[in-house]
Amino acid sequence: MLYALVMAGGSGTRFWPESRATRPKQLLSIVDERTMIQATVDRIAPLIPSERTMVVCGSAHGMEIRKQLQQIAQEMILLEPRGRNTAPCIALGAYKLAQRDPEALMVVLPADHIIKNEREFLRLLGIAAKVAAAGTGLVTLGIVPDRPETGYGYIERGEVIVTVDSQPVYRVSRFVEKPDLERAKEYVAEGKHFWNSGMFVWKVSEIIRAFVQHLPKVAQALTKISPAFGTPEEAKAIRDAYEVLESVSIDYGIMEKADNVVVIPAGIDWNDVGSWNALEQIWKRDENDNAVRGEFLSIESRSCIVSSMHKMTVLVGVEDLIVVDTPDALMVCRKDRAQDVRKIHELLDIRGHKELL
């Protein structure tokens, strides 16, 4: 059976002032009426019904997520007492599923990505599931790059291992850190590199084997608490395990070390919505390239990103700005400084503005 693990642990400091500690990006409606996590769960529903969809999130967000995802049973929403990066999160989901269904196949999806070509996405997930079910290894979706993006890690493909429904599946020859622009251009030109999307498909038994081999402490901690899954002790057991779990990413902890990783190239119009700048690709743009959400007028202003859901915003003679208005905070940021939005969090903390975090 095919299950989904939706990872919803992000804290979302890069979308301040829209995102806050209590409502990170995945719980916001940045793209459409639905929140990002709702869109993520809906998107896979034709393939994986909500009964087999599991969510792992920070304990502070459990209540809100239950409200947003009422179709998901409470026992399928697991609360992390603190963020420990992706490896412990995935291990938690894998061990919990293993207890329910040792033969389970597991799709791992971040809760805060956008995929416009949903049909192709589902087709590829189906193929990935077949590949994983056949015991070929750990499957990752690699996004076919349409530009020399320097903000993502890349996956370099090796030889074709198998072809399923005329879709070639490649051995991964290596994972590559975020490249410089020249290197990124080469990657796009060569066609052998894909963006590391953080979306995976594998047998639960296979990923557990990988944890045992590459992250044995994580495996031990989860093995220890497995008897508590599905009992009244579960929440406490998870809290105990997270006391000792190390913080490590699945990429660094497993994917870069395992020798049975394969990649399926995916042309699915994907965006990880990593900063306000990403909205430029997603929101409607006016004739002057302003990407806007809300009431807006421009006098000779160009290439701005504006989110203003509560009032009229007027720009006069400005370019390349991000303007985000919320009921209790306003941000104006140069587009090429979008990565520094997370510094605001720090600054607010230092200045004692806890109510705005």
Next chain:
Amino acid sequence: MLYALVMAGGSGTRFWPESRATRPKQLLSIVDERTMIQATVDRIAPLIPSERTMVVCGSAHGMEIRKQLQQIAQEMILLEPRGRNTAPCIALGAYKLAQRDPEALMVVLPADHIIKNEREFLRLLGIAAKVAAAGTGLVTLGIVPDRPETGYGYIERGEVIVTVDSQPVYRVSRFVEKPDLERAKEYVAEGKHFWNSGMFVWKVSEIIRAFVQHLPKVAQALTKISPAFGTPEEAKAIRDAYEVLESVSIDYGIMEKADNVVVIPAGIDWNDVGSWNALEQIWKRDENDNAVRGEFLSIESRSCIVSSMHKMTVLVGVEDLIVVDTPDALMVCRKDRAQDVRKIHELLDIRGHKELL
């Protein structure tokens, strides 16, 4: 007796979104707790008590002005049915005062200027009143320029006519239109040119004589309605007169033509607050030259003007912006485009946003 005429007819489109049709600049607290018109009336109170202070304003603002200036009797607040520039406004005040006190001396003041050196201002007003009372002519205050400002008209002084309390009073040799930068620099270097402040002192009888000579139609219209002043017919009489009054400035209509105009140089730290940019000279500035009103944090942002009274505003990596947040509208404008703020009014009108005008 010395009277004041406070001209409060401005529509204030240059301070959008803070200023609106219903609350133009002079009715706002842009500088301190008091509104600008309150500050104007308070400032002259040591010299001219409220019983002798008259206000002329647009009929839409009468109610609000009565609320803000409760010390002023209702019959001293005159409502213009429409704006007709400064000459009709001053004529209205002059003819009304003439009926009450034909010997009246009259100080004319815009309601929306800032004067930081109030003591010197009152000293100079006192001197101006003496000069006017002696029949020397129409007295204007000329601001001693501290920078080569190209946004103001200038007054060129001629010879000294009289010295009062060791203050020389000059004949005006001519009024000069807004100069270019080179010319403005010459003016500042030569020391013979002053900014045209729009503040005047004269005998009511003298200015009425000037209206008869230079703007005879205005004089006729006001003469015709003078019997109605102080009667229940006054408001209707003013409305009738304004049907025929031409729109003309006191500078163009009288001052540039009269041959008995004198100027008293005034070093009073004056600002006409002509656009958002003026606030840079007025509000406190932080260590990065940001002039700010409200809660504010900056990450490497410089030389911005921020008015945000209702929420935290954070700027990241921006320079030379004007950011103004109000409950129902937000504006972000490049500082060198501050003059274009009035275009917003037009644009909002065209797009049907009457509620924001």
